[in-house]
Amino acid sequence: MTTDSDDRRLAGEELARERSEVGRLQRLLDQRTRALSSANEALDVKDEFLAIVSHDLRNPLNAIALNTQLLERLVSAGDPRLVRISRSLESSIVQMQRIISDLLDLAAIEAGKLSVQLQPGDARSAIEEAVEASRSVSAEKSIALDAGIGPDPLLASFDPGRIVQVLENLIHNALKFTPNRGRISVEGRSTDRVVEIRVRDTGPGLQPEEISVIFDRFRQVEKRGRRALGLGLYISRSIVESHGGRIWAESVPGEGSTFLFTLLPP
Helix, strand or coil: CCCHHHHHHHHHHHHHHHHHHHHHHHHHHHHHHHHHHHHHHHHHHHHHHHHHHHHHHHHHHHHHHHHHHHHHHHHHHCCCHHHHHHHHHHHHHHHHHHHHHHHHHHHHHHCCCCCCCCEEEECHHHHHHHHHHHHHHHHHCCCEEEEECCCCCCEEEECHHHHHHHHHHHHHHHHHHCCCCCEEEEEEEECCCCEEEEEEECCCCCCHHHHCCCCCCCCCCCCCCCCCCCCHHHHHHHHHHHCCCCEEEEECCCCCEEEEEEECCC
16 A cells, blocks of 8 residues: 555656656757758758759850850861860860869868878979969960969978869969959968968958858859859868868958968978
């Protein structure tokens, strides 16, 4: 026979179990809610990503298709427009190669498998190679592009191909936003602890809120309504960080921007 005390004790234990179960269910509900929110966010990112990829790839593909058709009609006539068409095709192919390369690098970064082979060397060679590779595009836009490096070596431990990739990304970014007859300078210097490389431009500059997100994945400062993948700076950050360095931007709106990154000594 139970007493009132026993009944109260049993009721208290049952209430405690019920509260515990409610707490467990609440925690489970919170976990499912967070998981659902993350899934929806991932789907939104995927949809945005696919929309931008299809947009960016469609333009060069259409240009190649149209110019190829025109090229076929003009080949036998020796038309002077052949040179212009050839350059347009080459530009479209380079653009598509850049997009595909960025997507492959993004997949490698997300999987933690970005290939970086460090070796001691002189970073001046990477600066010179990147500048020369970008000189034809800068000439087309009447933008002065120069390598501001001195006679002293910039000794660092780095993957030459990857650092050229970073520099080409930074120069490509500067070329997009620097007006005709502007200037881009790629400079390097050694400090006691690191090699610092910077890309300066005379473009419109960046707002503080733009600087805070410009190296994020799929983020790009939008000019003239153009959408793009915005992967170049994100990939550049990943490459520099895999070298043990850091990358950042400095800017005064209306006075151009400077993108800087560091490499460690050998």
